[in-house]
Amino acid sequence: xxxxxxxxxxxxxxxxxxxxxxxxxxxxxxxxxxxxxxxxxxxxxxxxxxxxxxxxxxxxxxxxxxxxxxxxxxxxxxxxxxxxxxxxxxxxxxxxxxxxxxxxxxxxxxxxxxxxxxxxxxxxxxxxxxxxxxxxxxxxxxxxxxxxxxxxxxxxxxxxxxxxxxxxxxxxxxxxxxxxxxxxxxxxxxxxxxxxxxxxxxxxxxxxxxxxxxxxxxxxxxxxxxxxxxxxxxxxxxxxxxxxxxxxxxxxxxxxxxxxxxxxxxxxxxxxxxxxxxxxxxxxxxxxxxxxxxxxxxxxxxxxxxxxxxxxxxxx
Amino acid sequence: xxxxxxxxxxxxxxxxxxxxxxxxxxxxxxxxxxxxxxxxxxxxxxxxxxxxxxxxxxxxxxxxxxxxxxxxxxxxxxxxxxxxxxxxxxxxxxxxxxxxxxxxxxxxxxxxxxxxxxxxxxxxxxxxxxxxxxxxxxxxxxxxxxxxxxxxxxxxxxxxxxxxxxxxxxxxxxxxxxxxxxxxxxxxxxxxxxxxxxxxxxxxxxxxxxxxxxxxxxxxxxxxxxxxxxxxxxxxxxxxxxxxxxxxxxxxxxxxxxxxxxxxxxxxxxxxx
Amino acid sequence: xxxxxxxxxxxxxxxxxxxxxxxxxxxxxxxxxxxxxxxxxxxxxxxxxxxxxxxxxxxxxxxxxxxxxxxxxxxxxxxxxxxxxxxxxxxxxxxxxxxxxxxxxxxxxxxxxxxxxxxxxxxxxxxxxxxxxxxxxxxxxxxxxxxxxxxxxxxxxxxxxxxxxxxxxxxxxxxxxxxxxxxxxxxxxxxxxxxxxxxxxxxxxxxxxxxxxxxxxxxxxxxxxxxxxxxxxxxxxxxxxxxxxxxxxxxxxxxxxxxxxxxxxxxxxxxxxxxxxxxxx
Numbered sequence: 001x002x003x004x005x006x007x008x009x010x011x012x013x014x015x016x017x018x019x020x021x022x023x024x025x026x027x028x029x030x031x032x033x034x035x036x037x038x039x040x041x042x043x044x045x046x047x048x049x050x051x052x053x054x055x056x057x058x059x060x061x062x063x064x065x066x067x068x069x070x071x072x073x074x075x076x077x078x079x080x081x082x083x084x085x086x087x088x089x090x091x092x093x094x095x096x097x098x099x100x101x102x103x104x105x106x107x108x109x110x111x112x113x114x115x116x117x118x119x120x121x122x123x124x125x126x127x128x129x130x131x132x133x134x135x136x137x138x139x140x141x142x143x144x145x146x147x148x149x150x151x152x153x154x155x156x157x158x159x160x161x162x163x164x165x166x167x168x169x170x171x172x173x174x175x176x177x178x179x180x181x182x183x184x185x186x187x188x189x190x191x192x193x194x195x196x197x198x199x200x201x202x203x204x205x206x207x208x209x210x211x212x213x214x215x216x217x218x219x220x221x222x223x224x225x226x227x228x229x230x231x232x233x234x235x236x237x238x239x240x241x242x243x244x245x246x247x248x249x250x251x252x253x254x255x256x257x258x259x260x261x262x263x264x265x266x267x268x269x270x271x272x273x274x275x276x277x278x279x280x281x282x283x284x285x286x287x288x289x290x291x292x293x294x295x296x297x298x299x300x301x302x303x304x305x306x307x308x309x310x311x312x313x314x315x316x
Numbered sequence: 317x318x319x320x321x322x323x324x325x326x327x328x329x330x331x332x333x334x335x336x337x338x339x340x341x342x343x344x345x346x347x348x349x350x351x352x353x354x355x356x357x358x359x360x361x362x363x364x365x366x367x368x369x370x371x372x373x374x375x376x377x378x379x380x381x382x383x384x385x386x387x388x389x390x391x392x393x394x395x396x397x398x399x400x401x402x403x404x405x406x407x408x409x410x411x412x413x414x415x416x417x418x419x420x421x422x423x424x425x426x427x428x429x430x431x432x433x434x435x436x437x438x439x440x441x442x443x444x445x446x447x448x449x450x451x452x453x454x455x456x457x458x459x460x461x462x463x464x465x466x467x468x469x470x471x472x473x474x475x476x477x478x479x480x481x482x483x484x485x486x487x488x489x490x491x492x493x494x495x496x497x498x499x500x501x502x503x504x505x506x507x508x509x510x511x512x513x514x515x516x517x518x519x520x521x522x523x524x525x526x527x528x529x530x531x532x533x534x535x536x537x538x539x540x541x542x543x544x545x546x547x548x549x550x551x552x553x554x555x556x557x558x559x560x561x562x563x564x565x566x567x568x569x570x571x572x573x574x575x576x577x578x579x580x581x582x583x584x585x586x587x588x589x
Numbered sequence: 590x591x592x593x594x595x596x597x598x599x600x601x602x603x604x605x606x607x608x609x610x611x612x613x614x615x616x617x618x619x620x621x622x623x624x625x626x627x628x629x630x631x632x633x634x635x636x637x638x639x640x641x642x643x644x645x646x647x648x649x650x651x652x653x654x655x656x657x658x659x660x661x662x663x664x665x666x667x668x669x670x671x672x673x674x675x676x677x678x679x680x681x682x683x684x685x686x687x688x689x690x691x692x693x694x695x696x697x698x699x700x701x702x703x704x705x706x707x708x709x710x711x712x713x714x715x716x717x718x719x720x721x722x723x724x725x726x727x728x729x730x731x732x733x734x735x736x737x738x739x740x741x742x743x744x745x746x747x748x749x750x751x752x753x754x755x756x757x758x759x760x761x762x763x764x765x766x767x768x769x770x771x772x773x774x775x776x777x778x779x780x781x782x783x784x785x786x787x788x789x790x791x792x793x794x795x796x797x798x799x800x801x802x803x804x805x806x807x808x809x810x811x812x813x814x815x816x817x818x819x820x821x822x823x824x825x826x827x828x829x830x831x832x833x834x835x836x837x838x839x840x841x842x843x844x845x846x847x848x849x850x851x852x853x854x855x856x857x858x859x860x861x862x863x864x865x866x867x868x869x870x
Contacts, residue, residue, distance in 0.1 A: 060770055081779075089776030096771060104768040106789045106865055115785075116775045150865040166775060329698065435846045437808025440826075444842060447830045524707055528812055531709040532827055547709060551816075558717050565710030573705035580701060 007206050008034040008057070008174055012067035015049070015056045024275050026052040026063060028230040031302070034174070034223070039200055039207045041217035041238070043253070044227030047272055051097075053227070054176050054210045058092050059084060071173065090120045092174045093167040095196075098183040099159035103151040109162055110147030116169045130169070138165045139195060157188035161195065168199060176208045181216060193219050214253060218242065226250045229273045229283035236308020246310045248288050282313065290314040323585045330581045333574035340571055344390040351384035355541045364557040374559040376550065378539075382559065385541035386567050392453070392542045393571065396526040400460035401518050407461070408468020409511065413499055415469065416476030426473075430466045438463035442525050443534065451534045460525045464518055471514060475507035482506075509586045516579030520572040527568050543568050642836035646829075651840035655822065659844065661731060662810050662821035668741045670803055673748035678795065680749075681756025686783065688761060696753060703750020708809060712743045712816035729818035740817045744809065748802055755798045756791070763791040793864045800856025804849050 015027040026049040034040050044050040055061040057069050059076065069076045071091060079087065096102035104112060110131060117127030128147075135143035138161040151159055160180065167175050180196060181189040197220050200207055211217055217224055217238070225235040226247065234247040245251045273283055282300055285291040294313045302309040324330050343350055353371075358378035365375040373382035415426040433441060445459035479485060485502050493501075527544025529535030531551075536542035538549060543564040550560030643650050684696035719739060720728035726738050763769070764787055772786045810823030818824075822841055829837035861867050 055770075058774060060774055085776050085778060087776070088774055094771075094774040096767065096774075098767065101767040102771045104772070104786050104790065106793070106863075107786070108865075111785075115777060115781070119775065119777050119781065152866050163771075166771075435849065436842070437805040437849060439805065440808040440811065440842075440845065443811055443826070443830075447838065520705060527707060528709060531707075532811065532815060534827075534830065544707075544709070547707075547713070551713060554713055554717060555721055561710065561713050561717075565707060565713070568707045568710060569705055572707070573701060576701050576705050 005035055006033045006070075007036045007038070007072065008208075009070040009073075010057070010067070011070075013053070013056065013069060014066045015052050015061060015063040016066075017063040022276055026230055026275065027056060027065075029067075030227075030230075030232050031067075032225055032232060032235050034206060034208070036173075036206055037204055038223050039205075039209060039221040040223040040225065041221035042208060042210045042225050042227055043212065043214060043217055045212060045272055047275065048227040049230040049275075050210045050212075050227045051178050052230075054178050054208055055094070057176060057208070058088055058094065060088075060094065086120070089116055089166075089172075090170040091172055092176065093170070093172045095160075095163055095167045095175060095177040095180045097179040099156060099163050100151070100183070102163055103159055105151055107150075108147065109149050109151065109154070113147065113162065113166055113169070116166050120170060131165075134165045134169055135162070137168075138162070138199075140165075155188075156184050157191060160184060160188075160192050164192075164195065164199070168203060168205070171203065172205075174206045174208065176210070178210045179212070180209070182211070182213070196220055214242070226253065229275065229278060231283060231311065232302060232309075233284065233312070234308060234310045235302065240306070240308050244306070246305060246308065247312050248290050248314065249284050282311075288314070320582065320585055324578065324581055327581060330577055333577040336570050337574045337578070340390045340567075340574075341394060343387050344394045347388045347391050351381075351387040353381035353384040355380065355385045355388040356539050358539075364553055364560070366557070367559055373563045374557070376546070376560055377553050377557075382546075382563050385546060386543070386563050389541040389543045389546065389564065389567065390571075392536060392540060393523055393527065393568070396453070396457055396460065396536070396542075397519050397522045397571075397575075400457045400522045400526065401464065401515060403457065404461035404464030404522075405468050405511070405515050405518070408465040409472045411465075412469040412472030413476050413503060413507075416473040417480060417495070417499060417503065423473075426469060430469050433462070433466040438466075439525055439528060442529060443532070446529055446534045451529070451537055453536050453540075456526055456529055456535050459529070460522050463525060464522065467518075468511075468514075472507060472511065475510060476503055479503050479506045513579055513583035513586060516575055516582055520575035520579070523568060523572050523575075642840065644829075644837045645834045646832050646837070651836050654825065654837065655841050655844045658820060658822045658825050658841075659848075661819060662807065662814070662823060665737070665740055665744065665813070665819060665821060666803060666806050666810065668737055669744035669748060670799065670806065672741055672745040673752055674799060676745075677749040677752030678756050678792070681753040681795075682760055682783075682788065682791075684753065685757045685760035685764065693757075697757070700750040700753040700757075703746050704754070706746065708743055708747060709812050709816055711746065712739070712813060715739050715743060716816070729816070731818075731820050736817075740813050740819055743816070744806060744813055747809075748806060751802060752795065752799065756795050759791040759794050760787060763787045766790070793860070796863055797856060797860055800852065800859065803856075804852045807845065807849060807852070 010033065011031045013027055013030045014025060017024045017026055028049075030053060032040070042050045042053060052061050052063060056063065056065045057076065059065065065077055067077070071087070076084070076087065076092075103109075110128070113131040113134065114124070114127040117130055118124060122130070131147060132143040135146055140146050140158060140161050146154070146158075146162075151162075154162070164180070167177075177196065181192050184192060193216060196207075196209075199205060200220060207220070209217060209221055222238050223236070224238045224241045226233045226241070226249065228249050234241055234245070234250045241250060242254065245254045271287075273279065273286075279286055279296075281297045282288070282291070282295040285295040288295065292314065298313070300311045300313050302311045324334070358380055359375075360379050362371075362375050362379040363377050365371060365379075367374040371381050371383065373386060376382055376385065411426050415423045436444065442459040442463040445462055446455050449455045449458070479502065482502075485498060488498055488502060526535060527542065527547070530542045530544025530546075531548040533545075533548050535544050535548075538545055546564040547561050547568075550557075550564070554561045644654060647654070680696055684693045687693050716728045716739065719726045727733075727736050728739075730736055768790075769782060769786060772782045777786075807823075810821055811827050812823070813819065814821045814824035815827055822845060826838060826841050826845070828834075829841065
């Protein structure tokens with residue numbers, strides 16, 4: 001097997017949802033890659049397809065996916081169900097948005113944490129000791145007692161710590177965090193974000209962080225991809241994209257400069273596009289201040305410019 | 317409503333159910349023209365005759381034509397079903413809405429009243445009612461209605477409690493819109509879809525209850541051709557004249573099945589929205 | 590209220606040939622000569638001591654007769670609930686896991702047929718087929734396990750159809766929950782996801798419904814017990830109504846209501862066991 005320095009390589013990924021007679025392409029021709037140790041932020045408004053993209057990497061999305069998603073050269077989209085099952089939770093794990101609905105309400109925290117180990121071959125006693133230790137790692141006091149608790153007996157922040165514990169349990173090669181803080185109270189958000197940042201540094205986690213909040217991405221990530229209407233519009237290092245955005249859409253996002261963790265968004269003219277009825281050409285052109293005739297007809301491709309990739313006719 | 321109708325017709329089984337129901341309603345409306353014989357007059361010389369060309373469903377223990385009795389029975393059964401469900405639903409929904417909307421004392425009183433009704437299983441409540449009040453068409457309707465009331469109270473009360481807290485209802489209240497208007501304009505339209513599914517299902521339950529009473533001999537009294545009553549009396553002769561029980565029972569099953577199938581589908585369509 | 594049933598119980602008890610004095614004597618024994626408005630209060634006071642009076646027809650204590658019949662009713666209710674749960678829950682889960690397939694449609698249709706079949710009709714037909722034509726099973730009565738078969742199936746079919754419907758809906762509902770995606774993301778097998786994560790949640794409402802249905806099943810006993818000449822409480826009530834035996838009607842209804850309340854209480858208790866969220870109140 002060819003050993004590249006790329007941990008994850010996504011190529012021409014398309015995800016289509018079917019509703020009776022309608023088809024919606026939530027992710028369209030997306031390509032990007034992550035090296036080991038990268039923390040890649042996927043930033044976009046709600047409905048931009050960023051969660052679909054994130055979950056499709058481990059095929060947790062009900063939509064049909066085409067293209068390729070290679071982890072260390074192995075195409076996840078081609079794995080058998082059993083191979084996929086073995087990969088999930090051990091090689092790639094997920095942190096979900098709302099810890100209240102992501103945890104099973106009728107099972108003890110212990111049951112839900114221990115099964116991550118047991119399903120991947122650990123025996124029960126070892127799974128138990130490791131689970132208790134893990135709760136301590138994510139900052140949950142009295143771990144042995146908490147293992148016996150039910151989710152409703154924990155606060156939202158504690159529940160999210162449990163979800164994070166599950167995600168890092170088997171030292172995965174990649175963690176996909178889907179809006180890990182947006183369902184939480186503001187003060188708790190900061191704590192969870194701090195935990196994620198610490199863990200990603202101490203454990204050298206590679207991570208995809210999906211968020212609508214540039215401030216959150218700024219805390220954790222070194223790479224960033226900007227999504228709009230199912231497409232990647234700009235991909236580069238966080239430094240470049242953040243301080244010197246090229247795509248007009250990225251520029252409009254960056255004008256909402258973070259104040260601490262708060263981010264005041266400057267409203268764009270027009271609306272988030274209707275995914276079942278997308279405009280022709282560049283999907284952003286109806287809202288773009290620089291749009292020209294070419295933008296209305298020909299969809300721009302991601303091209304290298306100034307140290308990052310941008311999909312825009314108007315930048316040069 | 318139009319889309320609901322279209323959704324209903326999509327399924328063949330639901331369409332079949334609608335056709336079955338319409339034909340029974342047709343039978344009920346034109347029973348006098350459709351029935352070949354009188355449902356009441358007896359002729360003992362031809363009692364318990366198996367199905368033949370003259371009497372396609374055979375004759376009963378008093379020589380009456382069973383086909384004619386089943387046709388006329390549709391009138392009784394559907395009357396009971398619609399009347400009992402309408403009364404039960406109307407009373408239950410009004411009480412439930414008032415109870416949910418006003419709360420406090422009104423709620424406490426209606427809740428205790430519901431508890432009393434719920435002290436016995438529904439069918440047994442109906443049995444006790446006719447046992448006390450005597451059995452005739454009116455008391456059978458009333459008893460079935462009574463047994464349906466508590467579920468409507470519970471349901472519409474619960475739904476009202478939810479709708480009451482919706483922002484625009486609260487806003488309407490702040491603006492000084494009268495309670496009656498809030499209930500008729502906001503609460504009833506909001507809770508009616510769920511109730512419609514329930515009502516359709518209960519039309520079937522009402523028939524099962526009413527003819528169950530008839531079967532026990534405490535329903536609509538003979539010589540009325542109520543299907544359950546026919547089954548109850550036919551039971552004595554069923555060992556050598558099974559046609560006495562086959563046809564009335566089949567009629568009950570078909571109508572109840574149709575109501576259930578349609579009600580089920582309505583529920584599904586509403587839930588998917 | 591039951592005193593309003595037309596017909597004089599004292600006369601029924603005394604029989605057709607009794608003299609007016611005999612009737613009067615019986616009336617006095619039963620307390621029927623007291624003013625109508627006093628009777629309910631004396632009766633209620635007696636209820637607290639489980640003194641349900643004596644049957645107006647057989648002269649034996651009501652409580653004794655009711656208690657003699659109660660186990661028969663319970664036995665039938667339990668056997669049919671057991672059968673309905675044993676078949677209905679797996680069938681509902683199966684239909685849910687093959688949603689929209691031919692099997693699912695078949696199971697759903699069967700379930701609507703089951704809840705639409707009038708028990709009394711089904712009972713009569715089963716008697717005709719299995720007892721009269723095939724001579725396989727007794728047509729009615731009580732005593733041997735064979736006597737249980739037809740009444741149990743008759744009752745169970747309705748309940749099972751209902752359980753199938755509820756189970757299917759509940760499982761489908763749980764399948765769409767986010768914790769299922771979480772479970773999948775951990776790399777659990779679909780088997781574990783279904784049995785551990787989905788079913789634990791989906792069966793909570795099913796347990797409640799079974800409890801409530803067990804209650805109405807007791808109400809349906811009046812019909813099944815009549816069809817199969819089953820010596821239970823339901824039959825006792827119908828006979829008592831037809832005989833205008835008010836003490837018996839009142840007594841058995843009282844016990845019935847107690848039993849019903851008990852069943853509902855047990856259902857609530859079970860609910861707190863299966864759902865950890867209500868355990869601590």
